[in-house]
Amino acid sequence: MTLPIARDWYGLQSAEERIWCLTEPHVHPIFSANTFLVLGRDADLVIDAGMGIAPLRPLIDGIRPDRGKPLWLFVTHTHVDHIGAAHEFDTRLVHPLEVGGLANPEPYSLDAGDISPAFRQLFLDAGYPPLWPMLIDAVPRSGYDPAGYELRPAPATGTLEDGDTVDLGDWQAEVIHMPGHSPGQIGLWHEGSGTLFGADAIYDGPLIYDGPGMRIEDYAETFRRLRKLPVKTVYGGHDPAFGRQRFHEIIGDHLALWA
Ligand SMILES: [Zn+2]
Numbered sequence: 001m002t003l004p005i006a007r008d009w010y011g012l013q014s015a016e017e018r019i020w021c022l023t024e025p026h027v028h029p030i031f032s033a034n035t036f037l038v039l040g041r042d043a044d045l046v047i048d049a050g051m052g053i054a055p056l057r058p059l060i061d062g063i064r065p066d067r068g069k070p071l072w073l074f075v076t077h078t079h080v081d082h083i084g085a086a087h088e089f090d091t092r093l094v095h096p097l098e099v100g101g102l103a104n105p106e107p108y109s110l111d112a113g114d115i116s117p118a119f120r121q122l123f124l125d126a127g128y129p130p131l132w133p134m135l136i137d138a139v140p141r142s143g144y145d146p147a148g149y150e151l152r153p154a155p156a157t158g159t160l161e162d163g164d165t166v167d168l169g170d171w172q173a174e175v176i177h178m179p180g181h182s183p184g185q186i187g188l189w190h191e192g193s194g195t196l197f198g199a200d201a202i203y204d205g206p207l208i209y210d211g212p213g214m215r216i217e218d219y220a221e222t223f224r225r226l227r228k229l230p231v232k233t234v235y236g237g238h239d240p241a242f243g244r245q246r247f248h249e250i251i252g253d254h255l256a257l258w259a
């Protein structure tokens with residue numbers, strides 16, 4: 001099968017002043033995650049690192065006004081769609097429970113035929129469209145061989161736990177441990193603006209809570225905790241941003257479903 005060459009691999013939007021969102025529109029919706037860049041006074045922060053199909057770092061560096069500042073990668077959890085380009089960053093922060101997933105990522109293939117029937121069913125049941133033959137519908141450059149895709153080890157250089165602060169000098173956010181979708185998933189809560197970086201705990205699309213390493217009891221506890229926050233804006237791990245009303249709808253619907 002010959003796939004077309006994408007004009008741009010990443011989609012890029014300015015979410016708000018100092019926050020950018022990068023997407024991978026040529027990756028199947030199940031694996032098409034958001035990467036965020038938050039520009040700070042003393043350091044810049046990247047949240048998640050996509051599939052790693054095309055280099056991410058040059059695009060990030062192209063946006064940063066000052067490349068001399070430290071650049072930290074905050075890894076919400078170590079599913080394939082969030083860690084692909086992690087090795088391109090020198091500072092990699094993750095929760096202790098996900099350290100192994102960065103150091104020894106499970107091999108992954110872009111050939112959808114390598115996805116087990118159980119997973120296919122799980123994705124369909126969750127509400128995603130059927131998989132394509134490949135997890136991508138284009139290639140990032142001529143000569144790119146999807147069969148050569150591999151996740152590179154990118155061991156954590158530091159760990160973050162619940163209650164820790166990520167401090168960019170003029171922007172501070174609290175680390176929130178959000179188990180359920182993955183044991184060591186972490187998000188970021190920026191109280192000053194009411195902004196939650198919700199990772200794969202909460203986004204405006206089909207949530208995945210039924211697979212390996214997932215626990216509905218933990219997920220429900222995470223949601224009960226998140227809903228106490230005075231959230232105004234959510235930047236999720238997938239799909240577009242949403243506001244307070246949708247945040248409460250998603251949480252309420254799932255807590256009712258799981259009860
Ligand atoms: Zn994801």
Ligand SMILES: [Zn+2]
Binds near residue numbers: 079181182200
């Ligand atoms: Zn995930």
